[in-house]
Amino acid sequence: MNATMLLEKEKHYPVMLNQILSIISPQHGGTFIDCTFGGGGYSQEILKFPLTNVLAIDRDKITKRYASSLKKKFPERFNFYEDKFSNLNNIVEKKLKPRAIIFDLGLSSFQLSDEERGFSFESKNFLNMEMGINECSAYETVNTLDKEYLATIIKVLGDERDGKKIANKIDKYRKKKPIKSSQELSSIINSAKKNYNNYKKNPATKTFQAIRIFVNKELTELIKGLIQAAKILSDGGILIVVSFHSLEDRIVKNFFNLYSNEPKNPSRYLPTSERKNNIFKLFSKKPYMPDLNEVKQNARSRSAKLRYAIRNDNVFFSPDEFKNKFSNYLKLENNILW
């Protein structure tokens, strides 16, 4: 099934919607930025409250189709931009003062099930894995990247200890003929894994995650997106991030810890001094998770982690400390040798 058919047919469950609505209280009105519009699950619910405005962004051109039907319904209160959220500062006017900026990371269920995108192991279509507005595809990544570089991507971005072995197998195969489909790629990866049948998940899961993250520069996008959002929000504005794997969550957690009122190494003997990087109030160090009912209804939600914090009026300062913490990811995704 292709993406257009899926948009119409698939039942869509916006992840942790109730928690998000209770955090942002749209009944009081205001402007909300939905950085990852997808099937429009959050935007649509927010717009049900008459005093709200929504500015939505998505890099995937297929989402424009759903956005235009929402635009017809709410011509004055809804705007959509086909763009990457790392570009937030160029999309949002300085005077906008949004009440909340929301990120719901990763792929939508439409993208995952769209065979033409090549995100699934069984897809016989072109090895693509692009969310939209990309510089390279998975095809170019697996067929042209230096073997050692590919091994590092698989190891670091997929947390896959067999990165080297898998990259070797890929290299051997592509010397004979190019790897054209996801199905071909997953069978090469599986041949590199020992005890293939003992795995609960498909043994290619971690490598697929790594390649997808690389192709879409997902960690760079997240790092830049968070920085842009912190600059745009003003006093009382809420930043909410829903993430789906540990690399993303580590970045979000670090960002909030670094820029919030939570001291890094709290000691009861030290006075709580004002830290220069206190620009957010964080309510919980632990992430919020979906409840059992939601997980039963929508299996994709099981790995979701929601973190949020409220901006104060302190001035945003250089994000170097945050960027430096994750410089390895930035270099790796942007093909800068380390």
Ligand SMILES: C[S@@+](CC[C@H](N)C(=O)[O-])C[C@H]1O[C@@H](n2cnc3c(N)ncnc32)[C@H](O)[C@@H]1O
């Ligand atoms: C999990 S889905 C969002 C689902 C949405 N909350 C809903 O309820 O329908 C993630 C969406 O974010 C988009 N996306 C991911 N990274 C992006 C980025 N860097 N810039 C813009 N959109 C992005 C994807 O194309 C996808 O449509």
